[in-house]
Amino acid sequence: QVHLVESGGGLVQAGGSLRLSCIASGHSDDTSYWRGWSRQAPGKEREFVAAISWIGGVTHYGNSMKGRVTISKDAANGTIYLEMSDLKRRDTAVYYCTADPNLHGVVTDARHWGQGTQVTVSS
Numbered sequence: 001q002v003h004l005v006e007s008g009g010g011l012v013q014a015g016g017s018l019r020l021s022c023i024a025s026g027h028s029d030d031t032s033y034w035r036g037w038s039r040q041a042p043g044k045e046r047e048f049v050a051a052i053s054w055i056g057g058v059t060h061y062g063n064s065m066k067g068r069v070t071i072s073k074d075a076a077n078g079t080i081y082l083e084m085s086d087l088k089r090r091d092t093a094v095y096y097c098t099a100d101p102n103l104h105g106v107v108t109d110a111r112h113w114g115q116g117t118q119v120t121v122s123s
Contacts, residue, residue: 002026002112004097009117012087016121020082022097022114035080036106037071039064039093039119049095051106052080060103065091087121094118 008020020037036051048062050071059071070083080097095117098110105111 002099004099004112004114006095006097006114006117009095009119011120011122014087014089014121014123016087017083017085018087018119019084020095020097020117020119021079022081023077023079024097024099025078033101034099034103034106035073036060036098036100036110037080037082037095038098038110039091039095040116041090041093044093046096047093048107050082051098051103053103060107062107084119087119089121089123092119092121 003026004024006022012018034051034053037049038046039049040046047064049065051060052071052073068086073080097114098106099112100106100110
């Protein structure tokens with residue numbers, strides 16, 4: 001069972017920056033594939049933000065935050081990061097760390113999800 005734990009959420013002013021972290025644990029080969037971030041704002045559907053392949057570090061971004069986020073990984077400690085900048089009020093959401101054997105899965109409906117971390121952007 002893969003266990004994903006996010007951290008780094010909080011309250012930030014519009015135009016500010018924030019870095020989210022997600023560490024994975026568990027005994028599954030899934031952790032070797034794709035890791036990513038999705039978000040869900042109140043009253044809205046979940047939305048894909050970014051993904052990275054654990055082997056090779058290939059990245060893929062959704063349209064919602066493209067140009068304002070960077071996903072990266074630290075293989076030594078099993079952690080991925082989401083650097084967010086120029087945050088806007090519409091970025092307020094719960095951000096979830098995800099993991100899946102393939103890119104399609106992590107974009108659409110990942111096999112593994114963290115508990116989520118709240119990001120609130122104030123004006």
